[in-house]
Each structure stands twice: as C-alpha cells, then as structure tokens.
Amino acid sequence: MSLLDIDDLVVEYPGKGWRRAPFRALKGVSLSIGTGETLGLVGESGSGKTTLGRAVLGLAPVSGGTIRYDGRVISTLNRAQRRALSDEIQVVFQDPYTSLNPAMTVEDILTEPLLVTGVSRVEAERRVRDLLDQVRLPADAGQRLPREFSGGQRQRIAIARALSRDPRLIVCDEPVSALDLSTQSRVLDLFIEIQERTGVAYLFITHDLAVVRHISHRVAVMYRGEIVETGDAATVTQNPEHPYTRRLLLAAPVPDPERQARRRAERLALLEGRA
Amino acid sequence: MSERRQGLTRRLLRDPVAIVCLAVLGLIVLASVLAPLLASHDPNTSSLQDTLAPPSGDHPLGADGVGRDVLARLLYGGRTSLLGALVAVAVAVALGVPTGLIAGYYRRGFDAVASWTANLLMAIPAIVVLLVVLAVVGQNMYLAMVVFGLLMAPGVYRLIRASVTSVREELYVDAARVSGLGDARIMRRHILPVVIAPTVIQAAQMFGLAIVIQSGLEFLGLGSASEASWGAMLNDAFANIYTKPILLLWPGLAVALTVAAFGLLGNALRDALNGSRRASNKAPAPTTPAAMAGPAIHIDGDELLVVRDLRVAYDQEVVGGVSLAVRRGEVLGLVGESGSGKTQTAFAILGLLPPEARVSSGQLLFDGQQLSRAAVPKLRGRRIAYVPQEPMSNLDPSFRIGAQLTEPMRRHLKLSRAAARRKALDLLARVGIEDPERVYSSYPHQISGGMAQRVLIAGAVSCDPDLLIADEPTTALDVTVQAEVLDLMRSLQSERRMGMILVTHNFGVVADICDRVAVMQTGQIVESAPVAELFANPQHPYTRMLLDSTLEDSAPRTRQEEMA
Amino acid sequence: MIAFLVRRVVAGVVLVLVIATLTFGLMSLTGQDPARTIAGQTASHEQVAQKAAELGLDRPLPVRYADWLSHAVRGDLGSSWFTNEPVTSALGNKLPVTLSIVLAGLLLSAVLSVALGVAAAVRGGWLDRAVQGLAILGFAVPSFLVALLLALVVAVKLGWLPATGYVPLEQSPSLWTQSIALPAIALAVGAIAATAQQVRGSMVDVLKMDYIRTLRSRGVSERSLLFRHALRNAAPPALTVLSLQFIGLLSGAVVVEKVFGLTGIGTEANSAASQGDVPMVMGVVVVMVLMVVLVNLLIDVAYGWLNPKVRVS
DSSP: OOSEEEEEEEEEEOOSSTTOOOEEEEEEEEEEEOTTOEEEEEOOTTSSHHHHHHHHTTOSOEEEEEEEETTEEOTTOOHHHHHHGGGTEEEEOSOTTTSSOTTSOHHHHHHHHHHTTTOOHHHHHHHHHHHHHHTTOOGGGGGSOGGGSOHHHHHHHHHHHHHTTOOSEEEEESTTTTSOHHHHHHHHHHHHHHHHHHOOEEEEEESOHHHHHHHOSEEEEEETTEEEEEEEHHHHHHSOOSHHHHHHHHHSOOSOHHHHHHHHHHHHHHHHHHO | OHHHHHHHHHHHHTOHHHHHHHHHHHHHHHHHHTHHHHOSSOTTOOOGGGTTOOSOSSSTTOBOTTSOBHHHHHHHHHHHHHHHHHHHHHHHHHHHHHHHHHHHHHOHHHHHHHHHHHHHHHTSOHHHHHHHHHHHHTSOHHHHHHHHHHHHHHHHHHHHHHHHHHHHTSHHHHHHHHTTOOHHHHIIIIIHHHHHHHHHHHHHHHHHHHHHHHHHHHHTTOSOTTSOOHHHHHHHHHHTTTTOGGGGHHHHHHHHHHHHHHHHHHHHHHHHHHHHHHHHHOOOOOOOOSOOOOOOOOOOSOEEEEEEEEEEESSSEEEEEEEEEEETTOEEEEEOOTTSSHHHHHHHHHTOSOTTOEEEEEEEEETTEEOOGGGHHHHBTTTEEEEOSOTGGGSOTTSOHHHHHHHHHHHHSOOOHHHHHHHHHHHHHHTTOSOHHHHHTOOGGGSOHHHHHHHHHHHHHTTOOSEEEEESTTTTSOHHHHHHHHHHHHHHHHHHTOEEEEEESOHHHHHHHOSEEEEEETTEEEEEEEHHHHHHSOOSHHHHHHHHHOOTTSOOHHHHHHHO | OHHHHHHHHHHHHHHHHHHHHHHHHHHTTOSOOHHHHHHOTTOOHHHHHHHHHHHTTTSOHHHHHHHHHHHHTTTOOOBOTTTOOBHHHHHHHHHHHHHHHHHHHHHHHHHHHHHHHHHHHHHOHHHHHHHHHHHHHHHHSOHHHHHHHHIIIIIIISOSSOSSOOOOTTTOHHHHHHHHHHHHHHHHHHHHHHHHHHHHHHHHHHHTSHHHHHHHHTTOOHHHIIIIIIHHHHHHHHHHHHHHHHHHHHHHHHHHHHHTTOOSHHHHHHHHHHHTOHHHHHHHHHHHHHHHHHHHHHHHHHHHHHOHHHHOO
C-alpha cells in the first residue's frame, strides 16, 4: 500500500470579487507516493503543482476527491486534527528568504516544532545540534539569525526544520529553484542522502525537468490543473509520450551548443507538425 | 524575536533625535506629575489685582486675564492634556489592535464588516462629533477623548490589518502551521512581534493628534472650566491678544513641543525599524579578491563595443576591472552566479546604475568612437537598447502598452503620432503577438508575462539599435515561453545584425544563442572563449565546476539505482 | 469605473444616514430640556409643555427622527429652535465662508505638496531635509496655533492683511482673496506637511521601480520620466492622504474660523451644539458630511483616472 494516495482531487479558490465564478486550480488529480519514494511533480507556472502540494499540507481548500495518508483520509481534517499530523508530513518551501522568520534565531526556528510536542527545552536543543550536523551546518549556527546565511545555507536550515519531527513525507515546493547552479546540486545531493538514510518520501515539486530527473524515482507532469503523464523518471524525462511533456522537454535548452541546435530543430519540427 | 526588539531599542537610543524627544517628553510628564510641588499657586484661583500681571517672584510667568498664575496653569494643564491624550490613544489601541488582528488573520465576514465600519468612521470630521458629544455629556473632556479614541481606532485597525495580512502571506507562517503550531501560538510568536513596532509608532503620532484636537476644543471654550488646560490658556490668551500677546507663548510652546516630540519620536522609531528591515534584506556582498587583470581582449577593429577595465563599487567593489568586446552581429554571453557582478556590468555599460554606485572605466569604445560616460545617455534607446529580466515590473502600470512603445519612437525617430502607431503595431506583430491592436491598447496588468516580455523586446528594438543588452531576459519565464522568446531574439538579432550582450546564469541558454561566452566570478571575467570551445574545453576551474554542476546530462535516478 | 463610482456614492449616502442617525440619537440624550430652555426659567409648566408640543418634542424619538428625515430628503432641514430661522438659509449664508477657506486650503495643499514633495524626492540634500523638517513642524503646530501666530504677526503687528471678517467673492474678488488668505494658509500648513511627505515618499519609491529604469534605457526624456511617468504612479497614495487631510481641514476650520472672526459653518456648529439646537446641529452635521462625501468622490474620480487597475476591469 502506498504512503500517500490522492484520488480525483479538486481544489477551487473562491473567485475574486462578488459573485465571480470560483477558480478551479486542480481538476481531478490522482497520484500516489510509496514509502521512501520520490515523486517528482513537474509543471509550468499556473499548472497547479504548488496547489497540489499545499492541498497535501492542508493549506489549500479541497472541494472534491480525497487525500489518504497511510490509509486514512486527511483531506477533511479540521485544524486540530491536522496539527496531529505534523510529525508525519513536513514541508520545504521554495524561497529560503521568506520561509524563515527573519526575527528568530536558527535555534528558535528549529526548536519551535519540537517544543509544541512537549519536548523539554534541553532535549530540543540537543536535537538541534544533531539536526544542524545532519544538514552539514556548523554547530554554532543556532545562535545566528537567518540573514547571516546564504541562500543555500538557509535552505539547509529549512530542511533541518522539516526533519526535526522525523516525518515520513516531505513536500518540497521548488526547494532549489532560487539557488545558484553549484549550490543547487549540493542541496539536491543532501536531499538524496537524507532519503537514503531515513527512508523519508518526497513529493518534489519543480518546473525543472533536469532537477526532477536527478532526484525522482517516478515523475508526474501537470498541465492546467491535470496530470497528463506519469511514469518512471527515465521514461518521462527522456522519452515522454504526451505531446505536452515532449514540448516541455524539447524547450529546456541543453548546455551543449551542437546538441542544443539539434534539439531546437526537433522542437520547431514538432511545433510545425502540430500546426 | 527578543533579539530584534533589543536591537530596535539600541538603534533608537543611538539616534540623538530620539534621545532628545524622550528627554523632552520625560520632563513634561515629570513636571505635570509634580505640579502640586512645583506650582506655588492654585491653577484656578483668580485674583483681580493680578490681572495680566507681568512675571515676578510671585508669578514666575506672570498671570492671565483673570489673574490666575500662568506657571501653575501650565503645569496642571499638562496633566489634563497628557491624561486626555492617553485616554484617547488607549481606546484607539484597545479597539484597533484586536480587531485588526482578527480581521487580518481570519478575514472573511469579520474583515468585511470591520473594514466597512472603519472606512465609515474615517470619513467623519472628528470635531463635529466631538462638539455634539461635549454638548451632550456636559463638558466632560475625558469622555470626549474616549470618543476621539473611537474615531482614531480605524487608523490603528487598518495598519494592524495590513501588517497581519502581509505577514500571513509569508511562507514562514505556513511552515509554522505545518509544524503543528496552533493559531494562538502563531499569533504570539510570528504575528504579534511584527505588529508591535508599527503600533508603537502610530501610538506616538496619535498622542500628538489627540493633544492637538483636545487643545482645539478647549480653545473653543469647551471642556471643564474647573480644570486648567493648555487649550483653555490659549483661549484666555486669545481674548487678550491685543493687550498681552506673550500669553500665547507658554501654552503654544507646550502644545507644539509635546506634539513635535511625539511626532519626531515616531519618525525615529520608524527609522530604527526600517534600519533593521534593510539589514535583513541585504544580500551578502561578494568579496573581491585583490584586483587582477582579466583575460586580455583581442581587438581587430570590427568591434561594436569595447570596454576596458570597467569598475563598479558601492561599499565594496562589485565589478573589478572587466574588459570585453562585442562585434556587430555577435552574441556575447555574460555568465555567472548571483553576486558575480554580471548584471552590474550590464547596467554600468548602459549607464543605468543607481546614483550611489561609483563607476570608472579605462576605456569605452562604441562603433569606433571613444565615448565618455556622459555621452552614453544620448545613445540609449537609439543605438544601445536594453531588455530586462522581470517582464511585469518593467512596464509602467499607468500607461497603455501603445503609449509606452510610441513615446521613444516619436522622440528619437521624429515620427508622427500615426506613423509611430503604425510602426508599433508592426513591431508587436513582428514579436509574435497575435492581436497587436488589442495589446496596443491594453494596460500591462491585462497581458501575460510572456506577452509582456515580447512587448519589452519590441520596445528595445523599436529604434533600430546596434547593440542590445539583455539581462536574464528569459529567467522569469516558463521553459516553453523561454524557448519561444529565445527564438524571437535570435531571429531579430540576425535580421538586424545587432551586437548583443546576454546576461544569464543558464548554460543551456548560452548554448542556444551565444557566439562567445565570458564567465564571471566575484566581479571579474575569469574565462572568455567562443561558445563551442568553452563547452568542449573549459580552461578555468570555476568554469569547469559550473559546467559540472548542470544537471541536464545527469542520469535519471531510476536508471542509476537499477545500475547500482 | 461606473460600478466603482456607484459603490462610492452608495457608501457616501450610507455615511450621511448613519451619522445623521447617530447625531439625532445623541442629541436627544442630553439631560437638558430644550422646551424649558427656550421658554425660559420663569415659564410655567403649561407654557413649557406647549413649547414642547410646538417643537414636536411630545412625540416619541423614532417618530421625530422619521419626521426630520422625511423633510430632510426633500431639502427641508427645519428651523432653528432658538431663532426660528430656517436651517437651510442660515447655513446657506455661512457655507460660502467655510467653503472658501477650506477649498482654498485644499488647493493650496495639493499644489504645494506636489511641488515640495517632488522637489525633495528628486533634488534630495538640504531641500529634502527642509521638507522633512516642515513635515514635523506642520504636524506639531496645530492649525489654530498657526492661525493665532498669523493673526498676531501678519495681521496685528504688520497689518498686511485683515485680521477678521469675510468679504464675499461676488462683492470684491481681491478683498475676498485677502480675507481668506490667512485662514486658508493656517489650515493648509498641516495638510501640506503631511501630503508633501507622502508625495516625497512615493516619488522616491517609484523612481526606484524597474520600469523607470527601462523607460530611461529607451531614451525617454528625464522630464517625461519625472512628470509623466513617476508622478502619475506616485499620485494615488498621495491622493488618499489628501482626502484624509480634507477631513482634518474641515475640523480645523471650526477653530480657525473663531480666530479670524469668521461666521462660517464651524462657528455655527459650536454655538448650535452648545445650545442644544437640534435642527441646526443636524443641519451642520449633514452639510459637513456631505462636503466630505463630495470631495472624496472627486478624489475617487481622480484616483480612478490615475489608476487603470481601478478604471479598467
């Protein structure tokens, strides 16, 4: 049985203004994630990929379908019941600048999720040292404020926060998109290493096919609120079936002038053929 | 969070203005509290023989129109004014803060009702209501100040609601919720700390406002006759303005000084707060290694633009001696990570750096001509054009697309209104916009990001420039749109034989469109080569590291694990 | 845009209604018995009762309010309880005075605050510091203190302008200008300070915007950049401040009128409220709130004209 099962999920945001039709961000999405697996979710802006992640986290209004975690429906929980799930499902957001409260020290940020569970402060602080070590940050990082860290380091802090409750699923919403190239690959390697060590599953949301190929076991492609293709990473990111996925793949430029020229020609041919 | 508040207090106490304000206010409060000890007269006892008495040992500041001691009235009046203002501010804060918190955090119905009520209250001329209230309650100034607090509460409400709404959108609040924090805890730890400082600032200003309105009412002759007040003193002074204008001085000074101190204190608080905000948003500045000469550039006379030894500095040097050359019809890629100085280099060439930047360049050659930096603005738009990164923020939201496109054409090409319009429509069609007429008469908020970027490209090429400088022109776009925009730029560039400098961090984009590449690291060009050569045989270790970091060619994880 | 304005008009009407209702309710809460006050302390119970019947005070409050409202919507605001003068004609005589000083003050604030704010934002340096200083001063010295100072120095000591009195515009435009100059300046100082500060702030912000840089890269003239593009984008928040300042201006007028011996709406408000002259107070309140509603509506139109997001969609 899978860890997370999403079945025919519909999310609607109320229309802006009086009596406007609601905006349907997800139009019946189904997918599943197994224990210790990474599911890459690829799509362009407005495809609904972020909304799907937020729905799993209980931050988006579910108006149809179900989300099951460990066999139990979690899409209809109230806030208090939802809170109890916080040691199962965690999150790493895209923007490492706004996802950490600028006024709190790293230690405060990392102990916060522990203290709500009733762990003593001494125990929480011990755990923070362990977490900082896991994400390869120096032990004295706890006393500093987020602004003293670079983007990549901040993202490590966010990962440490997600790990603090030993979750079994982490929703990663574009966690490396704001990072420089070299930092990006190091943070991705950290994600993989943590998964291999702890067996946590990832719902890895990104617009970048290369990133998704690197980290995912399976990949789902979203387009305008629907999933158009699912399959193992190698197939979807190298020999996709759906025309949209193919377009997406051919649109991403490869860092090799000759191959890129070929890819460009291929893409233009595909577009001509369609027209 | 405690650290930040300590920081705020510390910063505030380093500001001399704030210290003076606090001292002045402290003195005024102290004098009012100690009025019975400091004043030798009762503030309300009048004696006819002392009418309009000049300053003397008995009356240090003289006596007023009915022979009351001015000093005593000034000191006791401070009590009335300060207490009244305190009442008003307390009411405003007590009403405004909780409602603002609830409306901002939970929104929905409560927000709608509360915001509507606030708008209503804000449109009421306060003094009219206060006149009516004072007529009804029989000259009780404290009650009037309660009502004034009610009228000021919407200001507090709006401020709090706005700050809560913006904090609520922050990802760290979402993260806290996912971490299992309840609403009460989120409010206490994440929302209240953000709200406290602006509330204090506003409270300081409301204090001043309350003192002003209260003394105005007393000046009109309202308020308790048995209590000395600054406004009542002004009223008395006004009655004697022809005979003894000096009487205006003390109460006028008291009001102005108190209000100014509150106002300045509010400003100082805001500055201290902004100081901390600014610091937190500051990206780490790149550290510059000792200046070294970049790769020498080879010049054979066919260059469109040659830049030698360009330097840009703010507090630190961010571009340290960059030299580069672009030929007509050539695309030069300027590649680097954030903080490498690539964008600063582009802006320096365009002369578009903010005034605080210090720019120097050994040499600037454009189309064979030696150029001074002062001559660059004359070329902008005409011969050198710019395509920005963020499409939406680079169009003026208040003007139609058409107006923004035609303005430079009419100026540079001296086109008539109709000719400029025709050319703009042709350009819009050329950049692949399907309905040029509609886009021409649209406002920026009515078109998509991809379309906006096409509009910006159309604007850049509108006056047939020789050189196009594009700063990450596709970074903000979706990949499919990026591919189309790159196609467009390539075809425009080759059909007009423009030279082009393309700033990017994406080696895929470089491979797609560039002829030559310059790699930047911490303000210097570390390697420069024709594109095929650079990818085939990178020389500098930094270039090799960057190329190794690209994930394009990494094996899919599924495949890797099958092999393992 | 039409829908936006209709919403504003409806809100304005509601505002007038709510405030009229509140005032009527409040005024009836006074401990005073107006019939007794008018009839005099020596009057007998019968005489007082007769006076009360005459004024309609023997009827229940809701009936009185409904009666007032039904007349008011037809433009009849009743007559003063004390002078028997119809409220509309009493206010009609006084409105030009208040309107003159308040609108002149508003115009003065709008023009000077834009000039000062733009200059401070663009020039910076001492000019910027001077405008910031003025802002503090304008905030700290209330309009009636400015009025007292102006009256004392310009009118009494220097004798340049009249200290008191109002000359109607139709009688002599130049004397009218002289008679409202000092009150209008006294009123405007605070509004100029606050609005100039806002204009400066939003100009500084707008000049840092990406689109200004892009327009500059296209070779748009600095003049057009500043006055066509930057000012237009900086204007909406300044307009919001100005509309709030206008409400303050009206409040200030009540006090400033007293200093310059002008018999305007403000003076009437003060005396009517202290006498408990309900029809007159109601008239003053309605007229004042109507002025706020109308000026805000004008400012809304300007706002909509400046901001395409309000106008289009």
